[in-house]
Every structure is written in structure tokens, then in C-alpha cells.
Amino acid sequence: MSVAPVASLPHPLVGAVEQIEDALDGMPVQGWSGLEPALLRDCAERLMRVEARVKAQLMAVTRALDTTGLAKASGATSTGAMLAGSFGGDRRAADALVNQSKDLDAAPATGQALARGDIGTAQAAIIAAAVAGLPDDTAPEQKQACEDTLIGDAARFTLKDLRNRATRITDQLKPSPEVDQIENQTLQAREKRAWRRSEFWMTSDGDGTCRGGFRIPEAQADTLRTAIEAISAPRRDHLHDDTPGAESYYDRDLEHRHRLGMGFAELCDHLPTDKLPGKGGLSATLIVRFDYDTLIRGIKPATLSTGTRISAGQARHMACNAGIIPQVFNGRSLPLDHGHEQRLFTKAQKQALANRDGGCTFPGCDRPPEWCEAHHWRTRWADGSETALADGVLICPFHHRTIHDNAWTIRMSPVDGHPEYRPPGSQTWKRHHRWRP
Structure with missing residues (x-):
């Protein structure tokens, strides 16, 4: 009489992954339409927390996988490369996953908070980096106090504020005058690194537009962002009458990135080129070459000193900003509104x-x-x-x-x-x- 072999049960973690897969199989993505808005919002928030909890498990399994040496044994250059080859193909994201899993290994309370869905992955990365950056002589209980403080702060603060709070987290350890000095030294070192990492690139797409990218220090980036947002804010749409393509500003459904792009272009139009540093006494001025017909009748294209051809209307617009054409070509003025008392804040x-x-x-x-x-x-x-x-x-x-x-x-x-x-x-x-x- 033969005895049937006893089927081995899967490891609880493996079984849990299978249950997650089964649950997702029963959730058709087309089924959400028609639900009440409040219920949709509640489910969206819950799924965001579920995503954070799954990400915590993914980091944990990645960390365990990396210690096995399977990547090298299977011919992959790294665990990130092996995972990217298995699914998704995004090597950079897979490498970042491996690195973040290692960071969380040194901040166990943060990993647990992520696994509970109390914080998101971006918040966890900020907290883990702050804990890793604490002075070497920080006692374990002090390190734990810093980590717990930041986990609690994550529920209230934006990512930027949480990052700023993390920079000053040594106030849990030091008296006020000393922590001010530590924060200042930290910021000075970060600013120096930011200047050394600054870069800029731009290329023409050949269709009248250019693409580019940059990396600049945060303070200078805030200056740029402030100027662009001030120009492109919806409440200022009435001030853009003299902007090429100004009709797009009045589209309230305009995509945010498009609106900011138009604001960036308008900012470039208004750069004070006569105030910029130059070589040999020459200011950083872009010269517009056009003839009398272009100036008066607007019937011919013009050429920039860079060789770029532009329309007559664009040439007149640039010349206006340069002070060649009287300000009569500017848009309508914005009157001040006064009543029995001044209504507008100064x-x-x-x-x-x-x-x-x-x-x-x-x-x-x-x-x-x-x-x-x-x-x-x-x-x-x-x-x-x-x-x-x-x-x-x-x-x-x-x-x-x-x-x-x-x-x-x-x-x-x-x-x-x-x-x-x-x-x-x-x-x-x-x-x-x-x-x-």
C-alpha cells in the first residue's frame, strides 16, 4: 500500500504574496467608475497606504536577496540589474530600491512605520537619510529619539518641511546655540556641494522649440521658481495681453506644466541683459536684426545674433522689451483701486x-x-x-x-x-x- 506524499505548505510570506495576487485578480480596474466620490477618495487613500506597505515588504525582500549573492552567481552585475532584467527594465529604479532598502536597515523604526502604512516612501527616505547623517558619537537612545520625532513630524509636514526639519534634527541632542551652529555648518557644506554639482544643458528640437535641463542650488532654484510662478499665476492672466500666445493664458484648464513653461519663456523675455556680467565690457545682449519694414509694417522675419530666425511680431516684441520701441506697444496698464481707505495691501x-x-x-x-x-x-x-x-x-x-x-x-x-x-x-x-x- 503506497502512501501519498504530504504536500508541503508554502512559507507564510509566500502565501501572503499569493493572497495579494488573488485579491488584485478580483479587482477589475474598470469597476471604480460610478462609486460615490467620498468612497473613491477613501479607497484612494487606503490604496496609497497599501502601496507604502507593499513597498516596505519589497525593500525587505530586496535587502534579504542582496545578501544571498544570487545576482553575481547568476551572472548579473548587481541585485538591481537582476531585478530590472526580471521586471520593468528600469535599472536606475531597481538600484535605488536596493540602496533605499539598505538605508532602512539602519533605521528599523522607519521601516516599521512604512510597513504599517503610517508614512510614504519619500518620507521614509528623508528620515533614513537623517538618521544615517547623525554624528558618530550619537547614543542609541538619542538616535531613536530623533527617528521617532521625524516619524511623528511626517504626518504633519510637507516633504520640503520634513527635509528642513531633518536637517535640524540634532536639536534633540544639543542646546540651542550649538544646534544653530551645526545646522549652519550642514547647510554650508550642502550649498558648496550643490554649486559643484550645478549643470545646464539645452538643445534645439528643430521645430521652433528647445528642450533643456539643469541642476542648480536650491536657493537659486527657489528664486527661479518664485519668478516663474509669479508670472504664470492664474490670478495674473489679465496682465499677459502683450505676451505671444497670450490667449493660452486664459485657458483655466491649461496643464500646470504648460502654464509654467509659458511663464519661463516670458521670464526669459524680461531678463535685464544690460545688468548681466559680460566679457571685455560687452553685456550679455541678444541682438535682433531686422529692417525698417519689419519694424513699421511687420511683414518680414528677423534674425537673432545666434542665427535663429523669428517672426516679425516676435522681433517687435523683443525690441519693445529692449527699449527700442516706445512703451505704447505694451499692454494696458493696471489701475490701482482705492476707496474710502486703501483696499489693496501694499x-x-x-x-x-x-x-x-x-x-x-x-x-x-x-x-x-x-x-x-x-x-x-x-x-x-x-x-x-x-x-x-x-x-x-x-x-x-x-x-x-x-x-x-x-x-x-x-x-x-x-x-x-x-x-x-x-x-x-x-x-x-x-x-x-x-x-x-
């Missing part, structure tokens, strides 16, 4: 609000100061409010309409003087969490 007041608020103050909004409007939070100007600095908050146009249409209440926090919001019918005050040292 430039200096808006700068002060930007320094205090850092952008839109509505809870959870990430709009920068350049996209925001100054709002009279205490009393509406129409009801007699004065345009005083203490009465202003920065709000993006969307949330400005939201608080007016839905009667939100605003107050200044009695603790630190920052704006707090309360929705109608609620007793709970909410605020925007932007990290500050």
Missing part, C-alpha cells in the same frame, strides 16, 4: 505676510506666496475694515472663494499668532502646518 505688506505665512494658510494647501491673495480676515473691507498688516492672511484664489462661499471663520492663534480656520458648524480649529526652526 507690496511691503504682502512681503511681510509672505514671511509670516509662507504661502496659502488654508489647512493642507501647498500654494506658494506668489499664487496667493491678501485677505481681510477680521472684518471684510466692504464692512469697514482697514488694510492693516494685522488684519491680513495669505490665501490662494481657490480657498479665498471657499471661505467666502462657505462662511469659514478665521482667527489668529493665541499661542503663536498664526492663522487658524474653522469650518461652518464646527467647533474645531484647523491650521496649516509649515515647519519653522
Whole structure:
């Protein structure tokens, strides 16, 4: 009598992966349409957490796989190369996965938070890097305190604020004067590295457009981004009448990257070339060559000193910005609006609000100061409010309409003087969490 062999059960982790695959097999991607919006939002948030939890498991299995030496044994140059060859083909992403899995090995609490779905992969990378960068003499309990602090901060802060907080995380270990010095030294070293890594490239596509890319220090990038966002902000659409292709600015459904691209092009149009450094006393001026007919009648193309051919309209536009054509060709002027009291906040007041608020103050909004409007939070100007600095908050146009249409209440926090919001019918005050040292 023969005895049937006992089937071996799969390892619990292998069985769990099979269950995940079975669950996904039962989720047709076409089935989401028709569900209630609130339910869709809830499922989207849950799936984001599921994705983070799966990524934590993927990092763990990758870390374990890398220690086996299977990649070299199978002829692959690295574990990342082996994984990329197995699925996806993205060698860079696979190498990044291996490296991040190693970083998390030194920050176990962060890995556990990712596995629970408490934080995302980008947040985990910031925290792990901060823990790895702590001084060598940091005690284990101090290192744990820093890691736990950042994990808790991740729930409130944007990635940029979390990164800034991580830079100053040694304030858990040192007194204030010393941590200021440590942070300053860290930032100085990072800025020097950023300048050494700066690069720029640009190439013509041959169809009237150019593509490019760059890597520049963060402070200079913020200057560039601020200028582009100020130019391309939707609330300034009425100022673009003299911009080539200005009709596109008025398309409210314009893709964000397209709008920023147009703003970048307009910024290039307004560069103060006479203020840029030059060689041998020559300023960095791009010369436009055109004849009288082009200037007066706009019937002939023109040529830049680089050899690029441009239309007559573009030549006249560039000449106008260079001061060759009187300003009569500029768009309509923007009148100032005054009433019984000055209604509009001044430039200096808006700068002060930007320094205090850092952008839109509505809870959870990430709009920068350049996209925001100054709002009279205490009393509406129409009801007699004065345009005083203490009465202003920065709000993006969307949330400005939201608080007016839905009667939100605003107050200044009695603790630190920052704006707090309360929705109608609620007793709970909410605020925007932007990290500050």
C-alpha cells in the first residue's frame, strides 16, 4: 500500500504574496467608475497606504536577496540589474530600491512605520537619510529619539518641511546655540556641494522649440521658481495681453506644466541683459536684426545674433522689451483701486505676510506666496475694515472663494499668532502646518 506524499505548505510570506495576487485578480480596474466620490477618495487613500506597505515588504525582500549573492552567481552585475532584467527594465529604479532598502536597515523604526502604512516612501527616505547623517558619537537612545520625532513630524509636514526639519534634527541632542551652529555648518557644506554639482544643458528640437535641463542650488532654484510662478499665476492672466500666445493664458484648464513653461519663456523675455556680467565690457545682449519694414509694417522675419530666425511680431516684441520701441506697444496698464481707505495691501505688506505665512494658510494647501491673495480676515473691507498688516492672511484664489462661499471663520492663534480656520458648524480649529526652526 503506497502512501501519498504530504504536500508541503508554502512559507507564510509566500502565501501572503499569493493572497495579494488573488485579491488584485478580483479587482477589475474598470469597476471604480460610478462609486460615490467620498468612497473613491477613501479607497484612494487606503490604496496609497497599501502601496507604502507593499513597498516596505519589497525593500525587505530586496535587502534579504542582496545578501544571498544570487545576482553575481547568476551572472548579473548587481541585485538591481537582476531585478530590472526580471521586471520593468528600469535599472536606475531597481538600484535605488536596493540602496533605499539598505538605508532602512539602519533605521528599523522607519521601516516599521512604512510597513504599517503610517508614512510614504519619500518620507521614509528623508528620515533614513537623517538618521544615517547623525554624528558618530550619537547614543542609541538619542538616535531613536530623533527617528521617532521625524516619524511623528511626517504626518504633519510637507516633504520640503520634513527635509528642513531633518536637517535640524540634532536639536534633540544639543542646546540651542550649538544646534544653530551645526545646522549652519550642514547647510554650508550642502550649498558648496550643490554649486559643484550645478549643470545646464539645452538643445534645439528643430521645430521652433528647445528642450533643456539643469541642476542648480536650491536657493537659486527657489528664486527661479518664485519668478516663474509669479508670472504664470492664474490670478495674473489679465496682465499677459502683450505676451505671444497670450490667449493660452486664459485657458483655466491649461496643464500646470504648460502654464509654467509659458511663464519661463516670458521670464526669459524680461531678463535685464544690460545688468548681466559680460566679457571685455560687452553685456550679455541678444541682438535682433531686422529692417525698417519689419519694424513699421511687420511683414518680414528677423534674425537673432545666434542665427535663429523669428517672426516679425516676435522681433517687435523683443525690441519693445529692449527699449527700442516706445512703451505704447505694451499692454494696458493696471489701475490701482482705492476707496474710502486703501483696499489693496501694499507690496511691503504682502512681503511681510509672505514671511509670516509662507504661502496659502488654508489647512493642507501647498500654494506658494506668489499664487496667493491678501485677505481681510477680521472684518471684510466692504464692512469697514482697514488694510492693516494685522488684519491680513495669505490665501490662494481657490480657498479665498471657499471661505467666502462657505462662511469659514478665521482667527489668529493665541499661542503663536498664526492663522487658524474653522469650518461652518464646527467647533474645531484647523491650521496649516509649515515647519519653522
